[in-house]
Structures are given as C-alpha cells and as structure tokens.
Amino acid sequence: MMEVAEEPGLREIGCEHSLLSRPDGSATFVQGDTSVLAGVYGPAEIKVSREMHDKATIEVMVRPKVGLPAIQDKNHEQLIRETCESVILGTLHPRTSITIVLQVINDGGSILSCFLNAACMAMMDAGLPMNAMFCGVTCALDDDGQLIIDPNTKDQKESRTVLTFAIESSEKKVLTISSRGAYSPAEVSISLYQSCL
Amino acid sequence: MAAGFKTVEPLEYYRKFLKQNCRPDGRELSEFRTTTINVGSITTADGSALVKLGNCTVMCGIKAEFTNPPIDAPNKGYIVPNVDLTPLCSSRFRPGPPGEEAQVASQFIADVIDNSQIIQKEDLCIAKGKLAWVLHCDLICLDYDGNLLDACVIALVAALRNVRLPSVQISEDTGLAQVQLSSKSPLNILKSPVSTSFAVFDDTYIIVDPTDEEETLATGLLSIVTDEDGKLCTMRKPGGSALSPERLQDCISRAVSRHKEVQTLLDEVLLSVKTQ
Amino acid sequence: MRETPLSNCERTFLLQAITDRKRIDGRQTYDYRNIKITFGTEYGCCIVELGKTRVLGQVSCELVAPKMNRPTEGILFFNLELSPMASPAFEPGRPSELLVKLNRLLERCLRNSKCIDTESLCVQAGEKVWQIRVDLHLLNHEGNIIDAASIAAVAALCHFKRPDVSVQGEEVTVYSPEERDPVPLSMHHMPICVSFAFFQQGTFLLVDPSEREERVMDGLLVIAMNKHREICTIQSSGGIMLLKDQVLRCSKVAGVKVAEITELIQKAIENDKKARKEGGKFGFAESLPEQKITSLKIDKSSVDTSDFKGEAKKIISKSEPPSDAVSKPVVWAPGTAQIGEGIGNAWGELEESEDEDDDADIASVSPESHKVIKKPAKHTSKDIVLSDSEEDDVIILEPESKTEASLPPSVSAEDKDKSPVSKTSTKKKKKRAAR
Numbered sequence: 001m002m003e004v005a006e007e008p009g010l011r012e013i014g015c016e017h018s019l020l021s022r023p024d025g026s027a028t029f030v031q032g033d034t035s036v037l038a039g040v041y042g043p044a045e046i047k048v049s050r051e052m053h054d055k056a057t058i059e060v061m062v063r064p065k066v067g068l069p070a071i072q073d074k075n076h077e078q079l080i081r082e083t084c085e086s087v088i089l090g091t092l093h094p095r096t097s098i099t100i101v102l103q104v105i106n107d108g109g110s111i112l113s114c115f116l117n118a119a120c121m122a123m124m125d126a127g128l129p130m131n132a133m134f135c136g137v138t139c140a141l142d143d144d145g146q147l148i149i150d151p152n153t154k155d156q157k158e159s160r161t162v163l164t165f166a167i168e169s170s171e172k173k174v175l176t177i178s179s180r181g182a183y184s185p186a187e188v189s190i191s192l193y194q195s196c197l
Numbered sequence: 198m199a200a201g202f203k204t205v206e207p208l209e210y211y212r213k214f215l216k217q218n219c220r221p222d223g224r225e226l227s228e229f230r231t232t233t234i235n236v237g238s239i240t241t242a243d244g245s246a247l248v249k250l251g252n253c254t255v256m257c258g259i260k261a262e263f264t265n266p267p268i269d270a271p272n273k274g275y276i277v278p279n280v281d282l283t284p285l286c287s288s289r290f291r292p293g294p295p296g297e298e299a300q301v302a303s304q305f306i307a308d309v310i311d312n313s314q315i316i317q318k319e320d321l322c323i324a325k326g327k328l329a330w331v332l333h334c335d336l337i338c339l340d341y342d343g344n345l346l347d348a349c350v351i352a353l354v355a356a357l358r359n360v361r362l363p364s365v366q367i368s369e370d371t372g373l374a375q376v377q378l379s380s381k382s383p384l385n386i387l388k389s390p391v392s393t394s395f396a397v398f399d400d401t402y403i404i405v406d407p408t409d410e411e412e413t414l415a416t417g418l419l420s421i422v423t424d425e426d427g428k429l430c431t432m433r434k435p436g437g438s439a440l441s442p443e444r445l446q447d448c449i450s451r452a453v454s455r456h457k458e459v460q461t462l463l464d465e466v467l468l469s470v471k472t473q
Numbered sequence: 474m475r476e477t478p479l480s481n482c483e484r485t486f487l488l489q490a491i492t493d494r495k496r497i498d499g500r501q502t503y504d505y506r507n508i509k510i511t512f513g514t515e516y517g518c519c520i521v522e523l524g525k526t527r528v529l530g531q532v533s534c535e536l537v538a539p540k541m542n543r544p545t546e547g548i549l550f551f552n553l554e555l556s557p558m559a560s561p562a563f564e565p566g567r568p569s570e571l572l573v574k575l576n577r578l579l580e581r582c583l584r585n586s587k588c589i590d591t592e593s594l595c596v597q598a599g600e601k602v603w604q605i606r607v608d609l610h611l612l613n614h615e616g617n618i619i620d621a622a623s624i625a626a627v628a629a630l631c632h633f634k635r636p637d638v639s640v641q642g643e644e645v646t647v648y649s650p651e652e653r654d655p656v657p658l659s660m661h662h663m664p665i666c667v668s669f670a671f672f673q674q675g676t677f678l679l680v681d682p683s684e685r686e687e688r689v690m691d692g693l694l695v696i697a698m699n700k701h702r703e704i705c706t707i708q709s710s711g712g713i714m715l716l717k718d719q720v721l722r723c724s725k726v727a728g729v730k731v732a733e734i735t736e737l738i739q740k741a742i743e744n745d746k747k748a749r750k751e752g753g754k755f756g757f758a759e760s761l762p763e764q765k766i767t768s769l770k771i772d773k774s775s776v777d778t779s780d781f782k783g784e785a786k787k788i789i790s791k792s793e794p795p796s797d798a799v800s801k802p803v804v805w806a807p808g809t810a811q812i813g814e815g816i817g818n819a820w821g822e823l824e825e826s827e828d829e830d831d832d833a834d835i836a837s838v839s840p841e842s843h844k845v846i847k848k849p850a851k852h853t854s855k856d857i858v859l860s861d862s863e864e865d866d867v868i869i870l871e872p873e874s875k876t877e878a879s880l881p882p883s884v885s886a887e888d889k890d891k892s893p894v895s896k897t898s899t900k901k902k903k904k905r906a907a908r
Contacts, residue, residue, distance in 0.1 A: 020613040021525045022560050033514050037529075037612060039558035061565060063556055065518075065531045066608050074297055075304040082436025086417070101558035103610060105520070105529065106513050166436070173439030177419075177432045180312055235809040458812055466810040 010150045015117075017125045023101075025126020029118035032152055033108025036115055038122035042098035055090035056098050062115065063103045080115055083166045083176045089129040098128065109152035110138035112164045112178060132170040139163045208414055215402045222408070227451060229406045232459065234351065234466050236359045243332075244360030248352040250406065252342035254286075257352035258335050259360050263374065266322060266329040274321020274329035278306040280336045280349060287341035287409070305433060306336065306349055309422050313390040313430040315357065320385050323365050328374055330362065343408040346420050346433075350392035351459060358467055360384050388424045390431075391459045393452035395419040397438040405451060419445075421452040425460060476562035479688050487689045491672050491679065498524075498683060503726055505681045508734065510628050510741040516655065517633030521625040524683065525615040528622050530629035531608045534636075536647070539595070539602040547594020548604040549584050551576065553622055559614040575619055578708055582623055582664050582697035583607075586705035589630065590659040596638055601645055603635060605658070616684035619695055623666040628738050632745065633658055662699040664706075665734050667727040669694040675713050680726060694720070696727040700735040 011032030020026035023039035043056055050057050060081040062073040069077075084100060100122065102115050116136030123130060140151035140159035148155050156162055166176035203210045203221075214221050224230070230251030239245035242258040266273055280302040282290045290296060295303070310316075321330040334356065336349050361381035365374050396407035396415035407415060417437025422430040429449065434440070440448075490497060500506070506524030513519065517532030539546060553576050555563040563569070568576075583589075594603040607629060609622050634655035637648045670682035670690040679686060682693075692711030698704050704724065709715060804810040 020527065020558070021615055022613050023558060026558075035513075037558070039612075041557075041561050044561065061557060063554070063558075063610065065529070065610070066533050066606065071300050071304050074300040078297060078301045079433075079435045084436070086436040086438065099557065099561075101556060103529065103556060103558060103612060106515060106518065108514070163432075168439050171439060171441075173441050174434065174445060175439050176436050177434040179429070179432045180308065231811055233809065233811040462810055462812040465804055469804045469810065 011152070015121055017121065023122075023126070025122045025124070025128070027118055027121035027125050028105070029114055029121055031108075031110055031114050031117070031150060033106055034110055034114045034152075035105040035108075036111070036118040037103045037105050038115075038118035039101045039103075040098065040119075040122045040126040040128070041101075042126070042128070043093035043096035044099070046095065046097035050097070051095045054094055056088070056093040056096045058085050058088060058090065058098045058100070060084065060100045060119070061102065063101065065104045065107070076112055076115060079112070079176055079178055080119055083116060083134060084119060084123065086175055087130045087132050087134055087168060088123065089131055092129050107153070109154075109156045110150050110164075112136060113138040113150070113166075116164075116166050116176070132168040134166045134168045134175055136164060136166050136176075139165075207410070211398065211411070211414055215398055215404075220404065220411075224406075226402060226404045229455065229458075230408075232351070232462060234355055234462060236355050236466055236470055242356075243362065244356045244358075246352050246355035246359055248348050248355065250342075250344055250348045250351075251408065252340050253344055253348050253408075254338070254340040254342075255345070255348040255352045256337045256339055257349070257356040258337075259356050260333045260335070261330050261360070261362055262333065263323075264329055264331040266326060270318075271326035272322045273318040275331040276310055276316065276318070276321075276334060277331060278310060278334040278336065278353065279303055280306060280338070280345075282338050282341065282345075286338040290341075302336075302345060302349060305346055305420075305431070306334070306353060308431050309350055309353075309390050309392070313388045313422070313424050315354070315386060315388050315390060316384060317387065323374070324367050328365070328367065332357075332360070341409060343410070343412045344394045344406050347392045347394050347406065350390060350422065351463075354386075354389045354391070355463055355466065357384060358386050358389070358463065359470075388430075389460060389463060390422045390424050391452075391456040392420055392422045392431075393448075393455045395421075395448050395451075397440065400438040403444065403448065405455070419448060421449055423449075423452050423456045425456065427453050427456075476560065479685070483685075484689050487685060488672065491677050491686075491689075494677075496679065496683075497685065500681075502678070503680045503730075505730060505733075506683075508624065508737055510624070510738060512628075512632055512741070512745045517629050519625060519628045519632055520612075521621050521628060523617060523621040523624070523681070525613055526617060526621045526684075527612040528618070528625040529610040529612055530622075530625035531610075532629045532633040533606050533608070534633075535604045535606070536596065536601050536638075536645070537604045539599060544599035545595045545602075546591040547602045549589060549591065550604060550606045551580050551583060551609070551626065552607070553579055553609040553611070553618075555611050555614075555618075559611040563611075563614075574710075575622065578619060578666070578695060578706065579609075579622060579626065581706045581708075582666055583626055583630075586662075586664045586697065586699075588627075588660060588662050588664050588699075588705075590661060593659045596645060597640055605630075605633075605635075614684060616687045617668050617681050619666050620668050620681060623664070623697065624734060624738065627663045627665060628741065630658060631660060631663070631738060631742050662701065662703070663735050663738065664697045664699050665731045666695050666697045666706075667730045669696070669723050669726075671711070671713050671715070675715055675719060678719070678723070680730065694723055696724055698724070698727050698731045700732050702728045702731075 012030075014028075014030035016028050018026055019028060020037075020039055023041055024044075025040040026038060028035065028037045046057055058081055060077045062069060062077050062080070064070065064073055080100070080102070088098065090098070100119050102119060104111065113136030116134065120134055120136075124133070138150060139162070140148040140155050141161040141163075142148065142155075142159045148159065151159065151162065162180045164176075164178045165174055167173065168175050199210075211221065215226070219225055230253075231249075233249040235247040237245060238247040238256065239258050243261045244259040245257060247254065247256050264275065267275070280295075280299050282296065282299040282302070284290050284292050290299075321332065323329055334353060336352060338345060338348075361383055363376050363378050364380045364382060365376050367374050394406060395418070396404050396411050397417035397419070398404065398415055400416065404411065404415075407418070412418065415437070417434070417440070419432075419434045419437075419440070421432050424430055429452075487497065494502065496502075496504075498506070506526075507522070509522040511520050511522075515531075517530075519530050521528050521530065537548065540548065553572065555569070555572050555575075557563050557565055589605070594605065596602055607626050609625055611618055611622070634657045636650065636655050637653040639646050639648070667680065668682060670679045670686055671677070671692040671694065672679070672690055674691060679690075682690060687693075690711065692709065692713030692715075694709045694715065695707070696704060697706040707720075707724075803812070
C-alpha cells in the first residue's frame with residue numbers, strides 16, 4: 001500500500017464521529033492501515049470505593065483484537081489515561097467516572113498515536129470539558145537517522161527508534177512521551193519539532 | 198503550625214518552599230537523595246543488589262535457569278524482569294496479582310533492557326536451539342518512597358553486573374549439560390543505562406528525584422533513561438503538565454550528568470567487591 | 474455502571490405496540506434490520522452491523538499440538554467478548570451469565586455443526602495442527618447479539634486465509650504470504666442464528682428483537698440453520714411453552730432469513746475479493762461514509778521538514794550543557810557505596826541525619842558514627858539496636874557521649890521535617906537514651 005516516502009509524510013487519515021449509539025461519545029480513527037474505535041461513557045455514576053471527592057475518576061481500557069489484554073496494553077492504558085487526565089477538566093465533575101474504551105480494529109503501525117487520537121476525538125464527541133485537545137504522533141528513525149512520520153508496521157520493525165508524542169493544541173507542548181530504541185538528544189528535538197508541525 | 202498547614206494544604210505548603218528554590222526536605226530542586234548501593238546482598242541468588250534512594254529501597258535478585266531457546270530465535274536467551282510492589286512497601290498496594298503500577302514498571306524495565314541493549318541476548322545461549330539461560334530479574338520494592346523507576350534501573354544494572362554464571366559444557370557423548378560450579382564468569386554487560394526521574398509542579402517547577410509525597414502532589418512526571426554515550430534509551434512521560442521542547446532539553450542535560458554520577462558509583466562498588 | 478431500568482410506561486407502551494402488531498422502529502414482524510458487512514485489510518477481519526448492533530470478528534491461526542484423543546483434527550476456538558464499550562452494564566473481569574450463555578450457544582452453532590472441516594487443518598498427525606481462533610467483540614449493544622455474532626463469525630471464517638505449509642519428513646515449513654498464496658478454510662456449510670422473541674406467553678412473536686424489545690420479551694427462541702434448511706442448533710430460553718406449530722412456523726421463517734443472509738455474506742466476500750484482485754482500495758478506511766458531516770478523510774499528506782534541523786540545534790544550544798562535575802562516591806565497605814548530598818534515608822539513621830544540608834550544626838558528626846549508622850551490619854558489639862515499632866524507625870544508640878550530645882538538635886530537625894513526631898515518642902526516646 002504505502003511506499004516509504006522520500007520525504008516524511010502522514011498516511012491518509014480518516015475519522016468518524018458518533019458511530020455507536022450506546023456510548024456517550026464514540027469515534028473511529030484511521031491512519032493508513034491502523035484503525036481504532038473509541039467509546040466514552042461519562043461523566044456517570046461510580047462505585048463508592050473508586051470515587052474521588054475532588055475530581056472525576058478516569059478509566060481507560062485498551063482491548064486487543066485477539067486474546068486478553070497483555071502487559072503492553074496496560075502500559076498503553078496508563079499513558080493514555082494520564083494524558084487524558086491532564087486535559088480533561090475533571091474537577092467540574094467530582095464523584096463521577098469517565099470510562100474510555102479503545103478497541104483495536106487493525107494494527108498497521110503507530111498504534112499508540114492512533115489510540116490517542118481516537119480517544120481525543122471520542123472525548124470531543126462526548127462533550128467532555130477539556131482545556132485543550134491533543135494529538136498523538138509517532139516518529140521512527142532508521143539507521144541513517146532518516147525520519148519517518150507515522151510509520152507503518154514494516155517501517156517500525158526496520159527502524160532503530162520509535163518515538164510517540166502527545167502534543168496539546170493550545171501551546172504546542174509535550175504531554176506524553178513514549179519511546180523504543182536508543183537515540184541521541186538531538187534526534188529527539190528533531191522528532192519533536194517534526195511532530196509539532 | 199507548619200505541620201498543621203502541611204496536612205491541610207499540602208500543595209500550598211510545597212509551593213511556598215518551591216518559591217524559595219528548595220524543598221521541604223532541604224534539597225535543592227535539582228538535587229538527588231543519597232544513593233546507596235550494596236551488591237551481592239543475597240548469597241543464594243546468582244546476582245543481587247540493594248539500592249536505596251533516600252528511603253526508596255529496591256532489592257534486585259537475579260536467578261539464572263536453563264531453558265529451551267525460543268523457536269524463532271534459537272541462538273538467544275531470555276531476560277525476564279518482574280517488579281513486585283508488595284503491601285510491605287506501601288499501604289497503597291494490596292496483596293494479590295500485580296496491580297497496574299507494578300505491571301507498568303515491569304514493562305518499563307523490559308523496555309529499558311531491550312532499548313539499551315544492555316546484554317546481547319546471544320550471550321545467554323549455551324547450545325544453539327538446545328539450551329539457553331533465562332535470567333529471572335526480580336525487583337522487589339521494600340520501601341516505596343517515590344522514584345521507583347530510578348531505583349529499579351540502578352538495582353537492575355548493579356545486579357546484572359554482579360551476576361556470575363557457571364560455565365556449562367555439553368558432553369558430546371550423552372548430550373547432557375555439565376555444569377562446572379568452580380569456574381564462574383561474569384556477564385558481558387555492554388551498556389549501563391541510568392534512569393533519571395523528574396516531577397513537574399504547577400507547570401513551572403521541575404524537580405528531580407521526587408519522593409512519594411512529591412509524586413502524588415506533582416502535576417506531571419517524566420523519566421529519562423540514558424546510557425554512557427549520552428544516548429537516550431527510553432523516555433517516558435505519562436501525560437501531566439505539558440513541557441516545551443526547551444524544558445525537555447534541560448531535563449535531558451540533567452539526566453546525562455546524573456548518569457555520570459551513578460556510573461562512577463556503580464564502578465566503585467563493583468571494584469570494591471572485586472578487590473576484596 | 475448500572476443499566477438504566479426501563480420505566481413502567483415505556484414497558485406498557487412497547488407491549489401495547491407489539492399487540493397492535495407495530496414495532497417502534499417501524500419494521501414488520503418478520504423484518505430484519507439492515508445488515509452491513511465490511512472487511513478489514515487483514516484476512517479474517519470483519520465488522521458486522523445489524524441495525525445499530527455492531528460486532529467485530531477476527532480469525533487468527535496458530536500451529537499447536539493436537540488434542541490427545543483427536544490427533545488428526547484441527548482445533549476450533551470461539552470467544553465472544555462483551556466489550557464495556559457496547560453498553561455501560563458490561564464490566565470487564567468476571568464473565569457474566571449472559572456472556573457464558575452466548576458463548577455456549579455460539580460454540581454449539583459453529584463447532585458442533587461441523588461447519589469447518591477440522592481434518593483439513595491437520596499438518597502432521599499427532600504433532601502439529603492448526604488452531605483456528607475466532608475472536609468476536611461486541612462494540613455496540615442494540616439487541617440481538619447472537620445473530621450479529623454468528624454472522625460475523627461465519628463471514629470472518631469465510632474471509633480468512635491461513636498461511637500455506639509444506640511437510641518434508643519431520644520439517645514443517647510455513648510460507649509467508651509473499652512466498653505462497655494463503656489458503657482459505659474449507660467450509661462445509663454456513664450455520665446462521667435467527668432469533669425470535671415471544672411476547673404475552675407466546676401469542677406474539679418478532680424476528681430480530683431490538684434491545685428495547687429484548688427487555689420486555691417473555692422468551693427467546695434461537696434457531697441456527699444453514700441454507701440447505703438443516704437445523705444446527707435450536708434453543709428456547711426464558712421459560713415459555715411453545716406449541717409445535719409455532720416452532721415449525723419459526724423454522725420456516727428462519728429458512729428464508731438464513732438464505733437471504735447467506736447470500737449477503739457471499740456477495741460481500743465476492744466484492745472484497747474483486748476489490749483485492751483489481752488492486753483497488755479495501756479495508757475499513759474505505760468504509761467510512763464519504764458524504765457525512767460526522768466523518769472526515771484526509772489523503773496522504775507530506776510534512777515540510779526542511780527547517781527542523783536548525784530549530785533542533787537552536788534548542789540544544791540554548792540549553793545548558795550537562796555539567797561535568799561528578800561527585801566522588803564514598804565506599805563504606807566492600808560492596809556498599811553511596812553518592813549524593815541530598816537527604817539520606819530515615820531508616821537506619823538516628824536523629825543526627827548528617828546528610829541534611831539545612832542542619833549545619835550536625836555537619837560536625839564524625840565519619841565514624843556515620844558509618845555505623847549507614848550499615849548496621851558493621852556494628853561493633855558495643856552497639857545497642859533498638860527498634861521502635863510505633864514509628865517504623867530504627868533507632869541505633871551508641872553509648873558514647875558524642876552521640877548523646879548531638880541528639881537534641883536533630884530531634885527538632887525531625888519535627889520540622891517529617892510528619893509531626895508526637896511528644897510522647899520523643900520522650901520515650903530520651904528515656905531510652907537515658908537507659
């Protein structure tokens with residue numbers, strides 16, 4: 001499908017809002033072959049044991065397509081939850097729960113950034129109060145330091161470094177970083193600047 | 198008075214200190230707690246280390262066992278890290294299967310091992326496709342006082358450098374492995390990654406090596422793992438306060454200088470064991 | 474989160490409508506909702522929409538050892554998940570009663586009807602067989618899960634292709650899709666479930682009940698049938714008594730519906746095949762509606778990256794370079810060393826926490842006592858170790874005047890530092906020190 005472009009570029013992006021009837025907000029986000037469906041419930045009632053008196057409890061569930069959630073999914077869950085927590089104005093809805101469910105439809109690389117984008121879209125669809133939007137960007141660096149944005153599975157495997165950032169919309173600052181592989185500080189800034197664009 | 202103020206308004210209490218560029222425990226913003234390492238703490242393990250960062254204490258024990266190498270990579274062994282957060286170390290953890298934080302920490306350590314290429318997994322293979330070492334790295338937190346990841350990474354590296362594996366020969370007649378306990382050799386450790394954690398307060402103050410209290414009050418956390426070439430192995434920032442690229446670069450610089458400190462510390466410790 | 478209960482007037486309204494032979498969504502008694510089947514880019518991946526009920530199906534395969542009693546048969550595994558996305562009532566964790574019931578029904582419908590030739594999945598008798606795993610995820614619950622799930626399972630199985638294998642002696646080679654074309658599964662027939670909801674003790678019946686209708690129904694009859702009108706499974710639940718005629722009439726209706734659905738699945742598969750053959754676009758990205766206000770698509774776009782290197786250099790040059798000053802670690806004993814001037818730990822240290830910078834008066838503590846505190850194992854026999862369980866602090870006392878002298882100021886230091894130490898405990902310590 002997608003050829004490794006000479007100059008870095010994004011794969012085709014698609015997004016659809018409110019496609020599910022049951023959740024309060026839902027969205028699907030497609031980046032090339034990667035596709036994620038997100039559903040948001042909330043602010044809704046919560047079990048007493050989990051409620052927080054000063055803000056909403058945010059819960060993120062990542063559902064893999066085959067089998068049970070693995071340890072990597074837990075890691076993603078935490079990253080996404082913390083990212084969402086930093087933009088949602090949870091203090092407006094104390095003692096409630098906000099549940100974000102992310103279902104992998106197809107993993108064709110850059111899955112974490114797709115998760116983040118889908119989650120953000122679904123939260124907007126649900127009308128949750130947020131102080132900023134965020135977007136996820138995955139970058140890969142191959143052996144000669146060439147940068148690939150939004151890599152597919154093949155690019156991801158061949159590259160030595162994969163970095164995923166979440167960048168918030170209001171001040172273009174970094175919310176979340178997750179990385180794989182070794183790289184120099186300069187390369188980070190390069191990637192960062194890329195993703196800011 | 199101060200104690201009461203702290204209980205009622207912990208965040209305000211901290212802000213007052215941070216404005217003066219210091220912390221309630223007397224440290225400066227970019228100052229680490231005392232780091233203490235003890236290697237070879239467990240005699241029954243093949244390699245072990247105890248690391249204390251202030252109060253935060255992590256014990257790492259490494260047990261080597263035989264296993265069959267994976268089918269898709271017959272010339273490799275395994276490293277299996279596992280972080281245990283027992284009710285012993287903090288009241289926030291419940292007994293039972295590992296909670297989210299423990300799983301995330303385990304994944305982080307696994308990522309660090311993979312990314313930094315600390316060991317060539319080929320070195321753990323004894324006979325191609327037949328026999329390989331599996332290193333079970335158990336990291337147990339004894340006292341949870343913030344900055345768990347830094348302590349875990351130091352403990353892991355120290356313990357790995359402490360590992361002594363017996364030499365194994367496969368006899369040609371029987372095909373069975375023969376272990377020679379008399380000759381033990383260390384692992385070939387290629388890199389020594391060091392993690393440096395930061396906490397962000399109110400989007401403005403960045404402090405290093407947060408304690409548990411600081412972690413709960415902070416608005417954002419960041420961990421940077423560097424190796425001796427000044428390369429970054431893993432960066433992890435789970436949400437929280439947004440940072441500009443410039444601030445991030447400052448953090449990376451601090452991580453690089455911290456790496457040098459810990460590196461000399463590790464070298465000294467291991468040297469002291471050898472010369473004994 | 475609990476499901477919002479149905480109000481009484483809603484219930485009576487629904488039942489009244491059904492007695493008047495009307496349905497709230499405007500369908501006739503025997504009408505199905507619209508069925509839409511879309512396939513993903515991978516083989517064996519599909520989404521089935523039955524009205525607003527949505528199920529994602531994914532088939533995967535793996536080489537495993539066969540079961541002891543069936544050495545020449547492949548293994549089929551079905552798993553339906555009720556994702557918390559589908560309804561707020563579904564919680565992750567322990568499988569609910571409904572989930573167990575649905576999974577068993579699905580297994581009976583698909584495995585026990587022998588719709589897949591399991592013997593063709595054998596690679597090496599007694600050694601290696603294919604395990605086919607069908608994962609179904611309910612994404613949106615608007616009633617009639619079982620029908621949607623069975624359609625999704627059958628469609629995904631029809632669409633799926635496993636990698637080709639060859640056996641030479643003992644060696645099994647699995648070919649990648651590039652080397653050899655993957656092979657489809659051999660399907661004998663396509664069993665599909667049709668649900669009938671009964672109301673008012675079986676007087677009224679509806680095909681394909683929606684979620685609202687399911688809530689007020691008295692009983693449910695599920696018939697799994699293939700297009701040859703062979704019944705694969707039949708299950709009646711809810712405790713209603715059905716007459717022979719009713720069951721026969723239902724099976725006739727089921728026959729018609731199954732023929733329609735089977736045709737639809739085959740058509741969808743054909744379409745997908747054609748699209749793949751022509752090298753056209755396929756997959757979920759293509760199934761996004763084009764002309765809809767809620768959806769948006771951007772084609773492949775390039776990002777201008779000409780100026781990033783300069784910008785990155787600017788950032789790096791602005792920041793301070795890492796300091797080269799490295800503090801010398803202190804080796805206390807072979808195997809134990811320490812670094813840093815920050816606060817030490819509150820474990821083994823007495824109130825004379827010498828690592829605290831703010832206590833200038835404590836800085837004079839000699840390194841000898843320092844050592845003792847850091848490493849209790851190095852104590853001389855003179856040392857007394859007392860532990861105060863109430864405070865989780867280990868108190869080490871040296872019967873030397875030097876230590877005693879440095880006690881009072883550091884007690885105050887602790888008062889300031891940690892959560893307040895109550896007066897009584899301070900007294901206790903002093904008492905102990907006196908002893």
